[in-house]
Each structure stands twice: as structure tokens, then as C-alpha cells.
Amino acid sequence: MDNQAMKNIAEAVFAEHDMVIAATRGQLLDEIVRLGALFAHAVKNGNCIFFMGNGGSAADSQHLAAEFVGRFQKERRGLPAIALSTDTSILTAVGNDYGFDAVFARQVEALAKAGDVVVGLSTSGNSPNVVKALQAAKAAGAVAVGMTGRSGGKMAAICDLCIMVPADVTARIQEAHALIGHIACQLVDGEAGGV
Ligand SMILES: O=C(CO)[C@@H](O)[C@H](O)[C@H](O)[C@H](O)COP(=O)(O)O
């Protein structure tokens, strides 16, 4: 591929990204504000926020949990959040003994309580380990939140709040998820006087 052909591809990715972000802004503002309010309410009440996902969404889960436990932009106390995609001993033990579909659900069963928020990130909305964990969250009395792509997949029917980015390309959906997560963190920081 020559340099111009590579530039054309990069330009097309930028254009697609811009379209997805504009559509997300136009269609999902209410849901994003609801997400920030849910997070702020949970941490104010001493509840925990759990994040999980596979692949890029596992990385997003770690990233978001770190914004809470560490800090986002404002100096405030550390806030309770855990990424369920990080403990290799738990992931391998549960995966080996119960199957990969159970790796997140087992942790939700062990850790999540009523009032906690369990966030599943899945661009398809259909990853079985995320779907099962959200069902476990509901059984525990926690709030089940989904961040997905356009259809919401199986997660749309399970979640109390499912933020469905209006896109079909995994990478573009993940980019919108990162932005939505950052906006929610900023909303929590805005409430930080009371946190
Ligand atoms: O980051 C990427 C692609 O951008 C991949 O690692 C991607 O996250 C993986 O294929 C995941 O297994 C996809 O799962 P999901 O988003 O459908 O739940």
C-alpha cells in the first residue's frame, strides 16, 4: 500500500469515528447522564462499581476502575471500583473449573451486593461470560448496566440501563465507550463535594 492509500484509510476511520461520536452525542445524552448519576449515587452510599468485558473491553474495564480508585481530574477520596478482568488466578481457576462463561458471574456472586453497580462492556452485547454476570448482578440485587453496540444483543433485555452506541464496528463502539466512561467519571467528579 502506498502512502496515499494509507492516508485514505486513516481519513475514512476518522470520518467513521466522528459520525459515531456525533450520533452517540445526539441520541444517548440522557442515558449517559443517567449513568453518571447512577455511579455517583452508588459511591455516595458506599457501594462498589464493578466493570467487566473481554479483549479491548477488558482493558476499558481496568481503565475505568482505575479512574475511580485513583482519580479522574479532581482531588477527592478514592472511590470503590473493581475490574473483574484483572485477577489471573481467579480467571484461570474459575475458567478451568467452571468454564470461561463463569469467569465474571462467579466474581459477581462472590462480591456484589444490593446497591452495587455492575457494568458489562460488550460491543456485541452477546459475550456469554458478560451476559451471565449481569444476570448474577440482578440476582444479587445490584444494578446491571450494559455498554454495547447498536443492537444491545442479549444484554439489552437484562440490563437496568443499557447504553447502546449506534454503530456496528467493534473498534468504533469501543472508542465511544471510552468517551462515555470518561464523561461519567467527570459527572462523578462534579458530585465529588458530596462523595
Ligand atoms: O479490542 C478488540 C477489537 O477492537 C477485541 O479485542 C475485542 O474486544 C474482542 O474480540 C472481544 O472478544 C469482543 O467481544 P464483545 O465486544 O463482543 O463482547
Ligand SMILES: [Zn+2]
Ligand atoms: Zn479494540
